[in-house]
Amino acid sequence: MSEGALSARISDAPSDPIFGIVELFRADQRPDKFNLAAGVYMDEQGITPILPSVREAESRILSASTTKLYMPISGDPAYLAAAKTLLFRTVGGAWGEIESAASERVQMIHTPGGTGAVRLAVDLVSRLRPGAEIWVGEPTWPNHTQIIESARITARRHDWITDDARSLNTSALFDAIAAAKGGDAMIFHGACHNPTGIDPTPEQWIEIAQQIAHRGIVPILDFAYQGFGEGLIEDAASLRAFLATGCEVLVASSSSKNFALYNERVGSLAIIGADGAAAAAIASHARMAVRTMWSNPPAHGGAIVSTILGDATLRAQWEGEVGAMRTRIQGSRAALVAALATAGAGDFSYLLNHYGMFSLLGLTDDQLTRLRDEHAIYLVSRGRINMAGLSTTKIPIVAKAVASVLA
Numbered sequence: 001m002s003e004g005a006l007s008a009r010i011s012d013a014p015s016d017p018i019f020g021i022v023e024l025f026r027a028d029q030r031p032d033k034f035n036l037a038a039g040v041y042m043d044e045q046g047i048t049p050i051l052p053s054v055r056e057a058e059s060r061i062l063s064a065s066t067t068k069l070y071m072p073i074s075g076d077p078a079y080l081a082a083a084k085t086l087l088f089r090t091v092g093g094a095w096g097e098i099e100s101a102a103s104e105r106v107q108m109i110h111t112p113g114g115t116g117a118v119r120l121a122v123d124l125v126s127r128l129r130p131g132a133e134i135w136v137g138e139p140t141w142p143n144h145t146q147i148i149e150s151a152r153i154t155a156r157r158h159d160w161i162t163d164d165a166r167s168l169n170t171s172a173l174f175d176a177i178a179a180a181k182g183g184d185a186m187i188f189h190g191a192c193h194n195p196t197g198i199d200p201t202p203e204q205w206i207e208i209a210q211q212i213a214h215r216g217i218v219p220i221l222d223f224a225y226q227g228f229g230e231g232l233i234e235d236a237a238s239l240r241a242f243l244a245t246g247c248e249v250l251v252a253s254s255s256s257k258n259f260a261l262y263n264e265r266v267g268s269l270a271i272i273g274a275d276g277a278a279a280a281a282i283a284s285h286a287r288m289a290v291r292t293m294w295s296n297p298p299a300h301g302g303a304i305v306s307t308i309l310g311d312a313t314l315r316a317q318w319e320g321e322v323g324a325m326r327t328r329i330q331g332s333r334a335a336l337v338a339a340l341a342t343a344g345a346g347d348f349s350y351l352l353n354h355y356g357m358f359s360l361l362g363l364t365d366d367q368l369t370r371l372r373d374e375h376a377i378y379l380v381s382r383g384r385i386n387m388a389g390l391s392t393t394k395i396p397i398v399a400k401a402v403a404s405v406l407a
């Protein structure tokens with residue numbers, strides 16, 4: 001092999017912390033195995049179905065579409081309008097009514113999934129604020145630090161939860177905000193924190209947003225699970241808190257989870273500028289960045305979302321479907337807490353204070369290996385469990401297994 005070969009100086013890269021475990025799960029030949037690792041919604045049967053509203057939208061799109069032409073660099077205007085309304089809907093307002101600041105100060109870019117939106121946000125920080133660092137509260141979605149580092153930016157990890165991973169540690173979070181320099185960026189999860197399930201209250205969001213604005217830090221709000229916490233509008237309390245400060249914000253949102261469009265790769269970056277001109281200027285740089293990354297986004301997922309949200313009947317149907325997913329997740333949480341107590345694993349009632357699909361059970365690597373080897377139960381590091389991977393029959397089995405590795 002020549003000294004100049006790409007492979008000359010390398011060993012294998014590590015497997016992805018989440019996709020790697022899902023691969024191990026797939027390779028497991030045992031018939032009764034439990035995938036509580038993947039970050040996807042599953043129904044009681046362990047299936048991730050196509051939502052009926054999505055099927056209906058797809059059949060309408062198939063019969064009406066006439067071309068596969070490129071879209072603009074910023075994506076499909078119909079999707080962008082729909083995604084903007086979903087994000088910035090006023091509390092108690094009708095569909096189509098958005099926060100007035102959002103109509104003036106927001107530019108939208110259609111991205112391949114939430115990952116594309118986070119990647120674009122990070123790329124904008126590197127282009128527009130050279131030398132800035134990006135702060136991430138650990139633990140976080142492991143891809144955050146990977147994305148920051150692949151953009152050649154320094155990721156500054158900081159504490160933000162209590163040692164037992166059960167609740168917010170506000171003083172650690174405010175210390176990090178005080179330590180960041182003006183112009184640095186900080187990533188927050190808009191709702192349903194992955195992996196901890198710990199979300200600030202609306203009042204805490206207001207305090208966080210005010211501190212961030214005061215310190216001149218650029219918030220990147222990663223909003224991958226809108227609707228999985230308390231409701232589509234309730235979950236956007238974080239976003240409204242930042243919008244109200246007048247500071248610039250980058251909001252990465254995903255249609256992967258709430259529309260179950262995982263493999264269609266659809267999401268958006270909302271660029272909130274100090275004013276309309278600032279947003280337009282930032283968006284012009286975003287389009288430059290997009291042109292060098294994916295050029296323009298895939299169309300199908302965005303067409304599904306805009307078809308659903310643009311039709312009052314389909315939209316109501318979809319809101320019901322999101323509500324049903326949310327209710328199932330909340331039900332699984334409550335049933336798991338009860339089953340863990342019955343199995344003698346201890347008091348896990350703190351899980352009831354968390355939101356979305358995930359929480360940490362606080363298990364060690366050894367305990368996780370035992371769960372996998374002895375019980376064919378797959379969780380992510382620190383015992384991140386996906387509540388949507390549970391079912392009425394699985395819950396007592398999982399609870400007993402957790403009790404046995406904790407004993």
Ligand SMILES: Cc1ncc(COP(=O)(O)O)c(C=O)c1O
Pocket residue numbers: 039112113114115116118141189194222223224254255256257262266267
């Ligand atoms: C916190 C967080 N951000 C972003 C994403 C990206 O989602 P997408 O599949 O839309 O790229 C995920 C997906 O797991 C996530 O958990």
